[in-house]
Amino acid sequence: MSTYILVITLVGLAALAMAWVPALLKRTFISYPIVFLLAGVGIYLLPVELPIPDPMWQEDYVVHLTELSVIISLMGTGLKIRRKVSWRNWQVPLRLVSITMLLCIGGLALLGWGVLGMSAAAAILLGAVLAPTDPVLAEQVQVGPPHEKEEDEVRFSLTAEAGLNDGMAFPFTWLAVVIAIAAEATDSEWLSGWLLRDLLYRIAAGILIGFLIGRGLAYLIFRLPRISSFPKAQEGFLALSATLVVYGITEMAHGYGFIAVFVAAITISSWEPEHEYHTEMHDFVSQVEHILMVMLLMVFGGSLVFGLLDNLTWQGAAVGLVFLFLIRPLAGLIGMLGISMPLQEKLGISFFGIRGIGSFFYLSFALDKVTFVEGDQLWSVVSFIVLVSIVLHGVTASRSMRYLDYQRKRYNGNGAQTTAPKSNTLRA
Numbered sequence: 001m002s003t004y005i006l007v008i009t010l011v012g013l014a015a016l017a018m019a020w021v022p023a024l025l026k027r028t029f030i031s032y033p034i035v036f037l038l039a040g041v042g043i044y045l046l047p048v049e050l051p052i053p054d055p056m057w058q059e060d061y062v063v064h065l066t067e068l069s070v071i072i073s074l075m076g077t078g079l080k081i082r083r084k085v086s087w088r089n090w091q092v093p094l095r096l097v098s099i100t101m102l103l104c105i106g107g108l109a110l111l112g113w114g115v116l117g118m119s120a121a122a123a124i125l126l127g128a129v130l131a132p133t134d135p136v137l138a139e140q141v142q143v144g145p146p147h148e149k150e151e152d153e154v155r156f157s158l159t160a161e162a163g164l165n166d167g168m169a170f171p172f173t174w175l176a177v178v179i180a181i182a183a184e185a186t187d188s189e190w191l192s193g194w195l196l197r198d199l200l201y202r203i204a205a206g207i208l209i210g211f212l213i214g215r216g217l218a219y220l221i222f223r224l225p226r227i228s229s230f231p232k233a234q235e236g237f238l239a240l241s242a243t244l245v246v247y248g249i250t251e252m253a254h255g256y257g258f259i260a261v262f263v264a265a266i267t268i269s270s271w272e273p274e275h276e277y278h279t280e281m282h283d284f285v286s287q288v289e290h291i292l293m294v295m296l297l298m299v300f301g302g303s304l305v306f307g308l309l310d311n312l313t314w315q316g317a318a319v320g321l322v323f324l325f326l327i328r329p330l331a332g333l334i335g336m337l338g339i340s341m342p343l344q345e346k347l348g349i350s351f352f353g354i355r356g357i358g359s360f361f362y363l364s365f366a367l368d369k370v371t372f373v374e375g376d377q378l379w380s381v382v383s384f385i386v387l388v389s390i391v392l393h394g395v396t397a398s399r400s401m402r403y404l405d406y407q408r409k410r411y412n413g414n415g416a417q418t419t420a421p422k423s424n425t426l427r428a
Contacts, residue, residue, distance in 0.1 A: 094164070097161055128169050141348075215267055333346060
């Protein structure tokens with residue numbers, strides 16, 4: 001039997017299962033990423049000839065697969081956010097991608113250096129790749145598609161955080177790369193180069209290009225057909241095309257494409273937010289995202305079978321558990337100090353910092369740029385944390401969100417306002 005035919009059949013079956021599995025699991029405590037991860041493990045345990053995923057993933061193809069998955073997810077994430085951008089409306093996610101993310105990077109870097117014995121560059125890389133929450137695997141704790149109007153504070157904050165911090169982690173990934181290169185070349189000007197190029201210019205370029213292209217596309221889609229004979233956009237694949245265009249142009253300008261895609265998406269979604277075409281675009285990119293996610297989860301499962309965790313020590317496992325159960329929750333609570341919100345909602349936002357495909361992208365990206373002697377160890381630690389996050393958050397997300405929804409309705413029934421979906425503002 002042809003290996004190629006077998007692979008495309010398995011991918012087809014997995015993608016076909018996506019039509020029913022999420023709905024079948026909706027009333028259970030299990031998330032569908034767990035199912036497809038286990039499917040990948042099971043398939044690679046069968047006595048059939050399949051392409052063997054490298055236990056320490058080959059960085060070149062992993063970079064591109066995870067990159068494509070993340071940018072498509074970022075477009076879908078931005079399109080379903082209905083809240084207008086302002087400091088008051090976005091205060092929680094902006095704190096999460098600044099205060100909380102920096103605390104997570106610092107905490108993990110210290111553990112990587114002090115407990116795991118990593119070099120400064122590798123320790124910073126460990127913190128950078130695991131600091132951002134994942135937009136691909138966090139669907140259960142995010143806001144729904146555009147036609148679902150209500151945005152509670154927990155789902156909005158986690159959705160916006162996942163969209164923002166996948167780009168904001170890039171400067172710190174570059175910091176690790178620059179430090180590693182500087183250590184080999186004894187470059188004394190690495191810090192100024194990183195500050196000007198990787199921190200300031202690339203973030204600014206991503207925001208500016210994403211906004212300009214997003215405004216231009218929104219004008220073409222919604223405004224121009226009304227004032228002229230310009231044809232109406234009717235196909236959802238426009239969102240996928242826009243994703244690739246925004247990302248490509250931004251990367252050619254040496255900006256952060258992740259930031260640009262998300263900014264373009266929320267710029268488009270803010271133009272005539274009630275228009276049904278937003279749902280059309282979101283649904284299309286969501287379907288593409290699900291197919292890519294299924295493929296990556298199954299490959300991840302196969303990699304676990306073939307030794308991805310072989311370099312995991314008990315210290316590495318302990319660091320991972322400390323990060324998920326202590327560092328991220330505490331950093332989240334610290335980031336939200338002073339914000340008027342029920343404690344249970346703050347705990348929900350702090351706990352559900354899901355790690356996933358984005359971490360694989362950042363790690364493979366960095367290892368593709370420069371060789372880290374701790375590369376195998378980094379893969380094992382990062383993979384362990386992602387694995388635990390998929391299982392831990394996957395079995396707790398559904399029940400936790402239902403509990404928070406119940407509490408919110410109960411409080412609202414008593415006249416207490418806990419969210420602001422109609423006014424789109426935070427409480428003073």
